[in-house]
Amino acid sequence: MCGIVGYVGKKQAAPILLEGLSKLEYRGYDSAGLAVRDGENLAEVVKEKGKLKELSEKVDGGRALKGTCGIGHTRWATHGEPSQINAHPHVSGNCSRSGSGAVESEVVGVHNGIIENYQELRDKLSKHGYQFYSQTDTEVVIKLIDYYYKKYKIGPVDAIAKTMVRVRGSYALEVMFKDRPGEIWAARKESPMIIGIADGDCYIASDVPAILKYTRQVYYIGNLEMACLADGKATFYNLDGDVIEKELTEIKWDAEAAEKGGFEHFMIKEIHEQPRAVEDTLSSVCKDGKIDLSSVGLTTEEIQKVDRITIVACGSAWHAGMVGQYVMEDLARIPVRVELASEFRYRKPILTEGQLVIVISQSGETADSLAALREAKAQGINTLGIVNVVGSSIAREADNVFYTMAGPEISVATTKAYSAQLIAMYCLAIEFAKVKGKIDDEKYAHLIEEMKTIPDKIGNILLDKERIQWFAAKYANAHDIFFIGRGIDYAVTLEGSLKLKEISYIHSEAYAAGELKHGTISLIEDGTLVVGALTQSDLYEKTISNMVECKSRGAYLYGLTMAGNYKTEDTCNFVSYIPKVDEHFAASLAVVPLQLLGYYVSVAKGLDVDKPRNLAKSVTVE
Numbered sequence: 001m002c003g004i005v006g007y008v009g010k011k012q013a014a015p016i017l018l019e020g021l022s023k024l025e026y027r028g029y030d031s032a033g034l035a036v037r038d039g040e041n042l043a044e045v046v047k048e049k050g051k052l053k054e055l056s057e058k059v060d061g062g063r064a065l066k067g068t069c070g071i072g073h074t075r076w077a078t079h080g081e082p083s084q085i086n087a088h089p090h091v092s093g094n095c096s097r098s099g100s101g102a103v104e105s106e107v108v109g110v111h112n113g114i115i116e117n118y119q120e121l122r123d124k125l126s127k128h129g130y131q132f133y134s135q136t137d138t139e140v141v142i143k144l145i146d147y148y149y150k151k152y153k154i155g156p157v158d159a160i161a162k163t164m165v166r167v168r169g170s171y172a173l174e175v176m177f178k179d180r181p182g183e184i185w186a187a188r189k190e191s192p193m194i195i196g197i198a199d200g201d202c203y204i205a206s207d208v209p210a211i212l213k214y215t216r217q218v219y220y221i222g223n224l225e226m227a228c229l230a231d232g233k234a235t236f237y238n239l240d241g242d243v244i245e246k247e248l249t250e251i252k253w254d255a256e257a258a259e260k261g262g263f264e265h266f267m268i269k270e271i272h273e274q275p276r277a278v279e280d281t282l283s284s285v286c287k288d289g290k291i292d293l294s295s296v297g298l299t300t301e302e303i304q305k306v307d308r309i310t311i312v313a314c315g316s317a318w319h320a321g322m323v324g325q326y327v328m329e330d331l332a333r334i335p336v337r338v339e340l341a342s343e344f345r346y347r348k349p350i351l352t353e354g355q356l357v358i359v360i361s362q363s364g365e366t367a368d369s370l371a372a373l374r375e376a377k378a379q380g381i382n383t384l385g386i387v388n389v390v391g392s393s394i395a396r397e398a399d400n401v402f403y404t405m406a407g408p409e410i411s412v413a414t415t416k417a418y419s420a421q422l423i424a425m426y427c428l429a430i431e432f433a434k435v436k437g438k439i440d441d442e443k444y445a446h447l448i449e450e451m452k453t454i455p456d457k458i459g460n461i462l463l464d465k466e467r468i469q470w471f472a473a474k475y476a477n478a479h480d481i482f483f484i485g486r487g488i489d490y491a492v493t494l495e496g497s498l499k500l501k502e503i504s505y506i507h508s509e510a511y512a513a514g515e516l517k518h519g520t521i522s523l524i525e526d527g528t529l530v531v532g533a534l535t536q537s538d539l540y541e542k543t544i545s546n547m548v549e550c551k552s553r554g555a556y557l558y559g560l561t562m563a564g565n566y567k568t569e570d571t572c573n574f575v576s577y578i579p580k581v582d583e584h585f586a587a588s589l590a591v592v593p594l595q596l597l598g599y600y601v602s603v604a605k606g607l608d609v610d611k612p613r614n615l616a617k618s619v620t621v622e
Helices: 013-023 052-058 118-127 137-152 155-166 266-272 274-285 300-305 315-332 341-347 367-378 393-397 416-435 441-452 454-462 465-474 488-504 513-518 537-551 566-570 583-604
Strands: 003-008 031-037 044-049 069-075 107-115 169-177 184-189 194-198 201-205 217-220 225-230 233-237 308-313 336-340 355-361 382-387 400-403 480-485 507-512 529-534 556-562 574-578
Touching (some): 013 031, 013 069, 031 052, 044 052, 069 169, 107 137, 137 155, 184 201, 201 225, 266 274, 274 416, 308 367, 315 336, 341 367, 393 400, 416 583, 465 574, 480 488, 480 513, 488 507, 529 537
Parallel strands (some): 355 382, 480 529, 529 556
Antiparallel strands (some): 003 069, 107 169, 194 217
């Protein structure tokens, strides 16, 4: 989940590397480092604990490091505590370079991922005279490359290939060799990596925003492949060392989409971008009043064969899948099961013919979700990926792909990508229902028209955000907050609770409202905030009754309901209203006040909204 960048070309590398790392800081921000070479001179390594600005100040914005070839890293710690000595880049020599200085080491490198057998490899290398200065798995893999490079004298391709075969785990690697000036070598297994070429310069990064300013023409390096960046071009190799051809892909994202654009944080900017993300995603498959899944690759015949669905995802994507379950089962009458990707393959899932496995992931690189996809494919089951990143691993490996059109999402706490995933699920549910004859033409047209109103209605909710800001300030010091709902409301409160806890560090939990009396209500005491979602008319009275039970035990009630349900104010201490919409789509509107609640609580506490502690945007390791 770390961020890596690299550059080789005609310009000074350090400022480009720092700027690229600034776009990737959502992937890791407990330490950062650079290694830069000036011609045939030794690599200068500089690294620093803390946020990227600490490193930037140390090298005077990059001006203190001269050279046109370099690699950089921003870290999210896995092996070894956050520290200067554990920060990347790492070197193959036996002494630590925790500050500035030229390094004599044969190999200098950075790494994103986890090497599972690093202790075994460390023990092996120790017997061959290698000493270790850090606690990281990355130092081990850099020294292993050095070992093969020196022992066999076979050059970078074979040394890296032997390393790839020897290590277990996931990695995106960038390395520089002392006797190969002007070259950056890369290798990938599971962890994401892209390479861009423009005007004789080469760029490499773990995610698109890092290089979007410089080029839109990128290569996606495949699994178990290597690359060499030099002389304005990229050369790709397979594990056998054979040169392989790659096609350039054009990135469609607007570079400005990865900037704050005047907002205080990326999260609030991305909350405001939800109407556009929803509209663009809907427009990609909804044409002339009908849903057209030809771009997804699902035909009417294939839909007819589906008799049950398994949705696999993690975090917010799992919550989007939960909403999708309720909508799909109600409209299409197909049994749907929603699975946590981290559990899916380990419980030996029972998959049968006629089943469709839907994998949801913003990045398309989520390690657990990718593993679940591969498990389904190994059993011969048809798969569909719902992803936001073109060319990502899940997009390439799934049988069919539904691209959400959220654009780059920078804040660790997802907002617009989640909303776009909901739209994807709605469209699938409606089309499945139509194809299977569960809804008539009139209902089909009504549902599509209702979906088209969602962007404007989200915009209307955002016009009243100051009221939620005021309320959030009152509860910034809360210790425990509970979210409750039933059906789709329960699914959306799962997301609301996650938004709050991940950026405000307040303990919060979401419960199916009927489960409160089975234990959780014992935690309610004077002043405890209970947030109840009340958008489903047939479940409204049941949930209100559960909220009254909490109020009688001293809870402060926040009701979230549709416009017109003004009787909610008779029970709740504070009420937020969302515009009326077909109740199947209520989650798309109800989530917005909950996103704003989490955001403004975090702001009131003075926390780093976009980069919450211990979290990274793309979880590319298990």
